[in-house]
Amino acid sequence: MQDIWDNHRGSIIAVAAAIIAFFSSAYVVSEEEQAVIIRTGQPVGTVNTPGGKTGAGLYLRIPFVDSVQTIEKRLLDLEMNEEEVLSNDQQRLLVDAYARFRIVDPVRMVERAGNTDGVRTALEPILNSVLRQELGRRTFEAMLTAERGTALANVRTKLDRQAKQYGAEIIDVQIKRTDLPSGAPLDSAFQRMETDRQREARTIRAQGDRDARIIRAEADAQASKIYAAAFGKDPGFYDFYRAMQSYDATFATREGGPQNNLILSPDNEYLRQFRGQR
Numbered sequence: 050m051q052d053i054w055d056n057h058r059g060s061i062i063a064v065a066a067a068i069i070a071f072f073s074s075a076y077v078v079s080e081e082e083q084a085v086i087i088r089t090g091q092p093v094g095t096v097n098t099p100g101g102k103t104g105a106g107l108y109l110r111i112p113f114v115d116s117v118q119t120i121e122k123r124l125l126d127l128e129m130n131e132e133e134v135l136s137n138d139q140q141r142l143l144v145d146a147y148a149r150f151r152i153v154d155p156v157r158m159v160e161r162a163g164n165t166d167g168v169r170t171a172l173e174p175i176l177n178s179v180l181r182q183e184l185g186r187r188t189f190e191a192m193l194t195a196e197r198g199t200a201l202a203n204v205r206t207k208l209d210r211q212a213k214q215y216g217a218e219i220i221d222v223q224i225k226r227t228d229l230p231s232g233a234p235l236d237s238a239f240q241r242m243e244t245d246r247q248r249e250a251r252t253i254r255a256q257g258d259r260d261a262r263i264i265r266a267e268a269d270a271q272a273s274k275i276y277a278a279a280f281g282k283d284p285g286f287y288d289f290y291r292a293m294q295s296y297d298a299t300f301a302t303r304e305g306g307p308q309n310n311l312i313l314s315p316d317n318e319y320l321r322q323f324r325g326q327r
Contacts, residue, residue, distance in 0.1 A: 074109045074110050074112045075107060075108070075109055076110060078097045079105055083096065083152070084096040084155075085118045085159050087118060087159070092160065097122070118164070120152050120164070121152065122152070124220060125169075127148040127150060129173065129180065131144070132180070136192070138188040140189040142184065142228070143226075144226070145227075147222075148176055148222045148223075149221045150168075150172070150220060152168070153217065154216035172215070176204075179204050180222075204222045
């Protein structure tokens with residue numbers, strides 16, 4: 050047995066050393082990650098980066114010389130929790146916002162920020178500042194309309210410009226919640242909003258009444274024109290028609306009203322049309 054060990058000792062040691070060297074140099078990069086190879090403190094290569102020539106899989110490095118830093122390839126969140134912002138109409142707003150970003154240049158990220166937490170630390174005050182600027186140009190009510198989308202698009206553009214220097218790309222910026230602080234300011238804002246809506250409703254009603262009067266006047270004028278044109282073709286019929294209207298108004302029995310008693314001579318001119326005379 051000793052002879053066998055002596056004869057194969059060199060081979061066994063070589064195989065063991067090869068196994069140790071392989072495990073020391075081999076590393077795996079998953080589909081959800083990208084990697085930067087760092088040698089003597091400097092990035093010297095990348096694996097599975099967006100648009101890169103290599104993909105996920107098993108790779109080798111120089112043992113004890115190269116280190117591998119893996120970086121998330123999926124979207125990452127940047128949170129801004131309940132920051133106070135002053136709107137254009139001097140309302141103090143409590144804003145919960147977030148941005149989604151991804152690392153597109155891992156080498157620059159390693160050089161400028163170190164890791165993704167460093168990117169978040171660098172971008173949080175920028176997001177805060179840009180959001181304050183955009184919301185400060187708009188009223189609280191404007192943030193409840195489509196103008197909110199324009200403001201967030203501007204925030205994304207400005208934040209993305211700053212994020213590029215850290216190897217990141219801003220995908221989206223959204224506001225989760227925009228509220229007024231509780232208490233008197235909130236009640237005052239609601240009361241002012243209610244007053245504005247009531248004023249707007251009164252304006253709409255006034256415009257509706259004006260339009261209705263115009264329509265009725267135009268309709269009456271058109272009706273008079275039609276009647277005049279029709280009765281002008283037969284003055285006798287017009288005289289008969291007007292007499293019938295007068296009889297109806299004079300002799301009609303009104304429920305609950307006083308009864309009218311008229312004593313007229315049979316040959317009275319008023320009853321001429323009643324007698325069938327024209």
